[in-house]
Structure formats: structure tokens, C-alpha cells
Amino acid sequence: MKAMLLAVAALLLVVGEGTAERILSRRTRRELASPLHLEGIRDPYGSYCQRRGGCCPGRDDMCTVPYLDTICYCDLFCNRTVADCCPDFWGHCLGVQPPFIGTCERNGNKFLTGQTYKENCNLCTCGSTGRWECEQNACMIEADMIQGVNRGRYGWRAANYSQFYGMTLDEGLRYRLGTQRPSRTILNMNEMQMNMDPQSEQIPLYFNSVEKWPGKIHEPLDQGNCAASWAFSTAAVASDRISIQSMGHMTPQLSPQNLISCDTRNQGGCAGGRIDGAWWYLRRRGVVTEECYPFSPPQQTPVEVARCMMQSRSVGRGKRQATQRCPNTYNYHNDIYQSTPPYRLSSNEKEIMKEIMDNGPVQAIMEVHEDFFIYKSGIYKHTDVSFTKPPHYRKHGTHSVRIIGRHTLSPLLCGPRQTPHFPLVLLLRQPQ
Structure with a gap:
């Protein structure tokens, strides 16, 4: 026999050695299991300790009764934790009323x-x-913010997006954007000036790259909860430019996942990155198509970076060749696509439009505020609908997008919808 001294109600319990081993193997600590809760058992009725035939002194981990899909206790120690006592413990063992459960x-x-x-x-x-x-978290979708925008005269309309419902604003900024603020490399780039004749060259009220270059402008991909707009926007612009400049002989939709997983130098994958780093990788290393290397959303946490599944080697004159098969079983076209160096455009709106009309979509970095997640249509500008709320309701982050044209109601178009105009914008293009 093995003596065990328990400092509970000053009682000395003697437990057999075999019994002690069974206790330790069954339950080394008192874990709460459904439907056991911190504030006590949830079924106030029923016969448990009474049916067992008695209550145990001190702490006895074998003094249990089956309770729904778990067990409850009838020993005096359970009264210290409350959470794991049987429903009739207080009345049968102590002769008192059970704790109040509101x-x-x-x-x-x-x-x-x-x-x-x-x-x-x-x-x-x-x-x-x-x-x-x-809890008092600011949410991505706030009903009063939607109503406030739609009641006001802000020049744009708001809507409720069900895929964002239930996410906090912090989660939206952390997981749905993903471009770092412009680096010194971008800020030091010289702006390219477009030679425009104000009399002979008029910017139309409406222009859409999809209509000028049918079959060469790719559908946008959903980045999900992967903060990698730096990779998605770069791959999208490069895909369109390759298609346009090759006159449709090549129409690849380049793989953001290739950038996310393989461009890891000072990049964070689905935790954010830099567009200048993405263009450097696209120029020096190259990427394959989305069909070859499809996007794989993070399973556990957006900050995880999936292992790189594609490598390439130089074959002379800056060209590269894949050294691995596509990371899927249904595609064998592992051609490597590379770009020429990117250039920064002037922030002049007309010059941006002229560039898009002449050469195709461009990439822009923009500041995103809390109300952007409810944007639906019109010309976006940051509103004051959250100004009366606590500071944690007013936050912003950095995002990058592909701009494909201009609408009569909105200066610039991004993807399939109208896109807001941003006074401070940095753009990169791929030259002919």
C-alpha cells in the first residue's frame, strides 16, 4: 500500500498502488469537458451522487458519476472548483442549495x-x-457604418459582404491586405513622364482594358485570408502585360503562390511583402502559371509560408528554365515567365490613364481605411462615419491593386468593379 498525503480537509487517504496508477492514467488533472463549465454544471436536476450511493471525503479522482458525454465528481474537493461537481452534489453531500446559476x-x-x-x-x-x-472589438462589417455611408453624401455606396462578417477590423487589416508601405527603393525611383499633347490627345470618359484587349486581361484571383496583395497584384499586372505585348501569342496567368512561397528574401508570404521585391524576383528568377502552381490558402495561420515547390536555373542571356515539375498531377507546362524592370509613373492622373490606354494595366499602392471593406460603388474617399467611435475603430493599412481603366463615374477601374481614386498613388509598369 502506498500512503498519499493530501492537504484537503486535513484528511489522510490511503490508496492502493494499483489504484493510484489507474488514477494517474485516467486523469492527471481536472480538465473541464463539455458540458462542464467554469461557472458550474449546467444540469441542475437529476440523481447523480445520490445514485452513486455516497460522497467521498477530500479529493478522490475515482469518485465520479457518468454525466452526459463526460463525468462529474462527488468528492468534497470538487466544491473548491465548482465546475466539475455533480448537479445534486450540494444538496446530497452538503445539504445546502447549489450555487446560483443565472x-x-x-x-x-x-x-x-x-x-x-x-x-x-x-x-x-x-x-x-x-x-x-x-468583447468590444471593431468589426470589419459594422451595420451603423454602412448606414452612415449610404445616408451621407460621400460620393460612394456601401454594402454588407457576408465573407467579412465575423472578422475583426484588425483581422481584416492583417489578413486581407498585405502590401508593405513603399520602400526607399520605390520612393527613390524617378518618375516617367508621358508626352501628351493636350489638344490632340483627349482622355475618354470611359476606358476598359478588357474591351481594348479581349482575351488578354485576366480575371482577378481571390487572395482569401492571405495578406499577399503584393504578390497577387504583381502577378496580375505582369500576366496582362505579357499577353498584350506578345499580341496574344502568350496569355499566361502567372502564379501568386510561386511568389508567396519562393520569393522569401525580406518578404513575409501571406503576412505581407514588398512589390519591388516581387518585381525583382519576377525579373531575375521568373514564375510559372497559376495552372502549374495554384494558389493554396494557408490552413492554420496566415503567417505561415508554404514550402517553395518550384526552382529554376539559368540557361544563358538572363533566361531561366524550371528544374522541377509543376506541383500538381494534372499540368506539365512548367514554362518560366520573366519580366523586364518596373518603372514608376507620375502621380498625374491623366498620365496614368494614358499609360493604361497605351500599354495596359498598371499597379498601384494605396492606403486602405476601415470603411474601405464596405465599399461597393462610386468614387471612394475616406469618410468620417467612425470619427465619434473609440480610436480602435479608426485604423488603416496598405494595399496594392491592378488598375485596368477608367469609368465615367470613377477615375480609375480596378479588377471587375469601379475603383476609388487615390490622391497619393505609386504605380509600376512593365515597359515594351
């Missing part, structure tokens, strides 16, 4: 103390006083 109401439903209810991006817990205790 209720809260939400949308016509009753919740017991300790139960939770998620409303948008905030988790609410039913408190012991019957009141909800909710």
Missing part, C-alpha cells in the same frame, strides 16, 4: 451563466448577474 436572454433564447453567444466579431458571455458581457 440566465440571459438573446433573440428570444435563454442562456445560462457562462454560456457564450457570438455577435458579429465579438464574443458575448452570460454573466452571473444575468447581463451579457461582450
Whole structure:
């Protein structure tokens, strides 16, 4: 026999050696399992300790009764933790009333103390006083912000996007954008000036690259919760430029995943990166197509970087050749596509439009505010609808996009929808 001294109710319990081993193997610590909760058992009725035939002194990890899909305790130690006591423990073992378990109401439903209810991006817990205790996170989608924009005269309309519902604003900025602020390399680039004759060259009120170059402008890809707009926008612009400059002989949709996984020098993959680094990689190393190396959203956390599945080697004169097969079983075309160096355009709006009309889509870096996630149509500008809220409701981040044209109601077009005009914009293009 093995003696075990337990400092519980000053009782000395003698436990057999074999029993002790079974105890340790079954339950080394008191873990809470559903439906056991921090505020106590959730079923206030039923016969448990009474059915067992008695209560155990001190702490006895074998003093249990089956309870739904877990177990509850009938030893005196459970009263110290409350959470794992059987529902009739207090009345049968101690002869007292059980602890008060309050209720809260939400949308016509009753919740017991300790139960939770998620409303948008905030988790609410039913408190012991019957009141909800909710987190105070700013959400990506706020109903009052949508209403405020649509009631005001801001020049654009807002909408509710269900895929963003339930995400916090911090998560939106962290996972849905992904371009670092312009680096010194970009800021030191000389602006290219477009030679425009104001009399002979008029900018039309409407222009769409899709219509001028049919079959050469690619559909946008969904980056999901991968903060890699630096890779998606670069791959999109390069894809369109290659298609246009080759007159449709090559129409590759380049792989953002190739950049995300393989361009790791000072880059963060799905945790953000720099567009100048992406263009450097595209020029020096090259990438394959999306069909060859498809996008694979992060499974666990957006900051993880999947292992690079594509390598290339030089074959002379700056050209490169893949040294691995496509990382899928249904495509064997692992051609490497490279770009020429990028250039910075003037921030003059007409020169940007002229560049798009002559040579195709361009890339832009822009500042994104909390209200951009609800943007639907019109000419975007940051609003004051959140100015009366606490500071954590007013945040911003950096994003990069592909601009494909101009709309009569909006100076610039990005992807399939109207895109807002941004007074401070940096653009890169791939020259002919």
C-alpha cells in the first residue's frame, strides 16, 4: 500500500498502488469537458451522487458519476472548483442549495451563466448577474457604418459582404491586405513622364482594358485570408502585360503562390511583402502559371509560408528554365515567365490613364481605411462615419491593386468593379 498525503480537509487517504496508477492514467488533472463549465454544471436536476450511493471525503479522482458525454465528481474537493461537481452534489453531500446559476436572454433564447453567444466579431458571455458581457472589438462589417455611408453624401455606396462578417477590423487589416508601405527603393525611383499633347490627345470618359484587349486581361484571383496583395497584384499586372505585348501569342496567368512561397528574401508570404521585391524576383528568377502552381490558402495561420515547390536555373542571356515539375498531377507546362524592370509613373492622373490606354494595366499602392471593406460603388474617399467611435475603430493599412481603366463615374477601374481614386498613388509598369 502506498500512503498519499493530501492537504484537503486535513484528511489522510490511503490508496492502493494499483489504484493510484489507474488514477494517474485516467486523469492527471481536472480538465473541464463539455458540458462542464467554469461557472458550474449546467444540469441542475437529476440523481447523480445520490445514485452513486455516497460522497467521498477530500479529493478522490475515482469518485465520479457518468454525466452526459463526460463525468462529474462527488468528492468534497470538487466544491473548491465548482465546475466539475455533480448537479445534486450540494444538496446530497452538503445539504445546502447549489450555487446560483443565472440566465440571459438573446433573440428570444435563454442562456445560462457562462454560456457564450457570438455577435458579429465579438464574443458575448452570460454573466452571473444575468447581463451579457461582450468583447468590444471593431468589426470589419459594422451595420451603423454602412448606414452612415449610404445616408451621407460621400460620393460612394456601401454594402454588407457576408465573407467579412465575423472578422475583426484588425483581422481584416492583417489578413486581407498585405502590401508593405513603399520602400526607399520605390520612393527613390524617378518618375516617367508621358508626352501628351493636350489638344490632340483627349482622355475618354470611359476606358476598359478588357474591351481594348479581349482575351488578354485576366480575371482577378481571390487572395482569401492571405495578406499577399503584393504578390497577387504583381502577378496580375505582369500576366496582362505579357499577353498584350506578345499580341496574344502568350496569355499566361502567372502564379501568386510561386511568389508567396519562393520569393522569401525580406518578404513575409501571406503576412505581407514588398512589390519591388516581387518585381525583382519576377525579373531575375521568373514564375510559372497559376495552372502549374495554384494558389493554396494557408490552413492554420496566415503567417505561415508554404514550402517553395518550384526552382529554376539559368540557361544563358538572363533566361531561366524550371528544374522541377509543376506541383500538381494534372499540368506539365512548367514554362518560366520573366519580366523586364518596373518603372514608376507620375502621380498625374491623366498620365496614368494614358499609360493604361497605351500599354495596359498598371499597379498601384494605396492606403486602405476601415470603411474601405464596405465599399461597393462610386468614387471612394475616406469618410468620417467612425470619427465619434473609440480610436480602435479608426485604423488603416496598405494595399496594392491592378488598375485596368477608367469609368465615367470613377477615375480609375480596378479588377471587375469601379475603383476609388487615390490622391497619393505609386504605380509600376512593365515597359515594351
